[in-house]
Amino acid sequence: MEIKNENNQAPEVEQMPSAPEAEKAFETTDATTAQDEVKEQIPEPETIIEVKNVSMDFYSRDEKVDNLKEFFIRLIRGKLEKKKTRILNNISFSVKKGESIALIGHNGAGKSTLLKMLTGIYSPTEGTIKVKGKVAPLLNLGAGFDHEASAKENVYLNGAILGYSRKELAKKYDEIVDFAELHDHMHIPIKNFSSGMVARLGFAIAIDVDPDILLVDEILSVGDENFRRKCANKIDELRKKGVTFVIVSHNIGQVKSLCQKAVWIENSELMAYGEVNEVCEKYQKYCESLKH
Amino acid sequence: MEKINGSNPSPFKEWMQRKKESIRKNTNIVRELVKKNIKVQYRNSIIGALWTILNPLLNMLVMYFVFSGLFGKDDKTYALYLLCAQITFTAMRTATTQSLPSIVRNRGLLTKNKISEYVFPISCNISAIINFLFSFVALLGVMVWVTFSQGVQVFSWSILMTLIMLPALFLFNLGMSFILTTMYVYFRDIMHFYNVFLTLWTYLTPMFYKPDTLLKGMGPVAKWLIEFTFEINPMYHFVEYFRDIIYRSVGNPVLFPDVGRTLGIYGIGILFFGIGILIFSLTRKKFIYNI
Numbered sequence: 319m320e321i322k323n324e325n326n327q328a329p330e331v332e333q334m335p336s337a338p339e340a341e342k343a344f345e346t347t348d349a350t351t352a353q354d355e356v357k358e359q360i361p362e363p364e365t366i367i368e369v370k371n372v373s374m375d376f377y378s379r380d381e382k383v384d385n386l387k388e389f390f391i392r393l394i395r396g397k398l399e400k401k402k403t404r405i406l407n408n409i410s411f412s413v414k415k416g417e418s419i420a421l422i423g424h425n426g427a428g429k430s431t432l433l434k435m436l437t438g439i440y441s442p443t444e445g446t447i448k449v450k451g452k453v454a455p456l457l458n459l460g461a462g463f464d465h466e467a468s469a470k471e472n473v474y475l476n477g478a479i480l481g482y483s484r485k486e487l488a489k490k491y492d493e494i495v496d497f498a499e500l501h502d503h504m505h506i507p508i509k510n511f512s513s514g515m516v517a518r519l520g521f522a523i524a525i526d527v528d529p530d531i532l533l534v535d536e537i538l539s540v541g542d543e544n545f546r547r548k549c550a551n552k553i554d555e556l557r558k559k560g561v562t563f564v565i566v567s568h569n570i571g572q573v574k575s576l577c578q579k580a581v582w583i584e585n586s587e588l589m590a591y592g593e594v595n596e597v598c599e600k601y602q603k604y605c606e607s608l609k610h
Numbered sequence: 611m612e613k614i615n616g617s618n619p620s621p622f623k624e625w626m627q628r629k630k631e632s633i634r635k636n637t638n639i640v641r642e643l644v645k646k647n648i649k650v651q652y653r654n655s656i657i658g659a660l661w662t663i664l665n666p667l668l669n670m671l672v673m674y675f676v677f678s679g680l681f682g683k684d685d686k687t688y689a690l691y692l693l694c695a696q697i698t699f700t701a702m703r704t705a706t707t708q709s710l711p712s713i714v715r716n717r718g719l720l721t722k723n724k725i726s727e728y729v730f731p732i733s734c735n736i737s738a739i740i741n742f743l744f745s746f747v748a749l750l751g752v753m754v755w756v757t758f759s760q761g762v763q764v765f766s767w768s769i770l771m772t773l774i775m776l777p778a779l780f781l782f783n784l785g786m787s788f789i790l791t792t793m794y795v796y797f798r799d800i801m802h803f804y805n806v807f808l809t810l811w812t813y814l815t816p817m818f819y820k821p822d823t824l825l826k827g828m829g830p831v832a833k834w835l836i837e838f839t840f841e842i843n844p845m846y847h848f849v850e851y852f853r854d855i856i857y858r859s860v861g862n863p864v865l866f867p868d869v870g871r872t873l874g875i876y877g878i879g880i881l882f883f884g885i886g887i888l889i890f891s892l893t894r895k896k897f898i899y900n901i
Binding site: 375376384385386387389434437438439440441453455457463464465467469474475478479480481482483484495 | 631634637638639641643646649650699718719720721722723724725796798799800803847857895898899900
C-alpha cells in the first residue's frame with residue numbers, strides 16, 4: 319500500500335478502492351512509517367474535538383409564552399409547566415487534528431444543534447465537549463450582518479466578532495474585498511445587496527480567519543458557479559494547511575470527497591460513526607428503506 | 611508554586627489568559643457596535659451628524675415656546691432650565707429604549723457566534739452617552755445665546771462637573787438596560803408597557819415645570835405626596851444635579867455641587883447597576899433558548 323507523507327488527502331479519498339483500505343490510508347497520512355494498525359510508536363495527531371456522552375434538552379412550554387398577559391393567565395390557571403424535548407441523546411465521537419468529519423442525517427435530527435454546541439453557543443445538558451484551538455463557525459452566512467450598515471462597517475463588525483482587532487482587520491480588509499469581488503460596493507448598505515452578494519461577503523470574512531477548526535453548515539452552495547469553485551479551492555487550501563473541518567451537509571457526494579469520517583444522527587440518536595463511506599452507505603440504505 | 615507549574619501553565623493562569631482574550635475580543639465588538647450605531651443613526655439625512663446637535667435644540671425650542679410664558683416668566687435662563695433636564699432625560703431614554711430590544715434583535719449574531727451577551731446593552735449605553743456629549747454642544751450654544759441676549763453670564767467652571775455626573779448616569783442607565791432587556795427576552799409586551807411608563811416618567815420629572823410653582827397653594831398631603839414622588843424618582847436627582855452644574859451655577863461661584871448629592875447619584879447609579887447586572891448575569895446563559 320502506498321504511503322503518503324503529505325497532509326493533504328482530499329484528492330485521494332475518492333480513488334480509494336474499498337473502505338477498509340481507505341481507512342488505513344488516513345491513519346498513515348500524518349505518519350511516515352505506519353504500515354499497520356499499530357499506532358502507539360508514532361506521534362499520533364492530537365485529538366482536538368472530543369464529544370463524550372453528550373445529551374441536550376430543550377425546555378419549552380406547550381405554546382410559547384412570551385408575553386406578560388399570557389404568562390399571568392396561565393399562572394392563574396396553573397398551566398405553566400415546561401415540556402422537555404431531547405434534541406440529542408448520548409452522542410460520542412472524536413476528531414483528530416487535520417481530519418475532516420461530516421455530520422449527516424435528516425432535517426431536524428440535531429446536527430445544527432451539535433454544531434452550535436461545538437461553537438460554544440449551547441452547552442450540553444449532560445456529557446462533556448472538549449475543543450482545542452480556535453474555532454471559526456461558518457453558520458448561515460450573513461446572519462450577523464446589520465442591513466443598515468455599509469459592507470465595510472459589516473466587515474469590521476463581523477471581524478471583531480470573530481476575534482480580530484481593528485489593526486489585524488485593516489491588513490486583511492483588501493484580501494476580503496478581493497475574495498468577495500465587491501470592490502465597488504463596499505460603501506453601500508447591505509440592504510441594497512442581492513442575497514448572493516451578502517453570502518459572498520459573509521463567506522469571504524468567515525474564511526479569511528486562521529482557524530484550527532472550521533464549522534461549516536450547509537453553505538457550500540452559495541453564489542454562482544464561479545464563486546462556488548473559488549470557495550472549494552479555498553477550502554482545499556485550508557485543508558492542506560491542516561485545518562480541521564466539521565461539515566453539515568445533505569450532499570453525500572460532497573461529504574465523501576471532503577471528509578474522512580462521518581457521524582450519522584437520526585432522531586436525536588447517534589446511528590453510526592466511523593469511516594465516511596461506510597457511514598454514508600448505511601445512511602443511504604436507510605433513506606432508501608424510508609421510501610418504500 | 612513554580613515547581614508545580616513547570617512548563618505547563620497553571621489552570622489559573624490559563625483561565626486568566628482566556629479571560630483576557632475574551633475581554634479584548636468583546637471590547638473590540640463593543641467598539642465596532644458603537645461606531646456602527648452612531649454612523650447608522652443619521653445615515654440618510656443630508657446634514658448627517660449635525661442632527662445629533664440640532665435634535666435636542668429643536669425639541670427644546672418647541673418646549674420653550676410652549677412653556678416659557680407659563681413657567682419662565684421671571685426666569686431669564688429658563689432655556690437652560692429646560693435643556694438641562696431634556697438632555698439628561700433623553701440620554702436615559704435612548705439608552706434604555708435601545709437596549710431593551712437589543713438582545714432579541716441581535717439573535718442572528720447570538721445564535722450563530724460565540725459572543726458575550728453583555729456587548730449589546732453596553733454598546734447601546736455608550737452610544738447614548740456619546741449622543742449626550744453631542745447634545746452638550748447644543749447646550750453650550752444655548753449658553754452662549756443666553757449670555758448675549760439676556761445679558762446673564764452663565765459660564766462657570768462648574769461645567770466641568772458634568773464629567774463627575776456622567777459615570778453615575780451611565781451606571782444607572784446600564785442597570786436599567788440590563789433589567790429591561792432581560793425582561794424583554796421573556797415578555798415581549800414589556801416594550802409597550804415601558805413606552806407608556808416613559809411618558810408617565812417624563813411628566814413625573816420636573817422637566818418644564820418648576821416644583822415650587824406647582825406646589826404653591828397645595829394642601830399638605832398633596833404637597834408631601836408630590837415631594838415624595840420626586841424623592842423616589844432617580845431621574846429627578848440626575849436632572850437636578852445637572853441643573854446645579856449648569857443652571858444654578860449662574861452667579862454662584864460654588865464649584866462642587868453638594869457632596870451629599872454627588873454621593874446620592876452615585877448611590878442610585880451603583881444600586882441600579884448592581885441589581886441590573888445581577889439579574890442579567892444570572893439569566894444570560896438562558897437567553898439563546900428564548901430568543
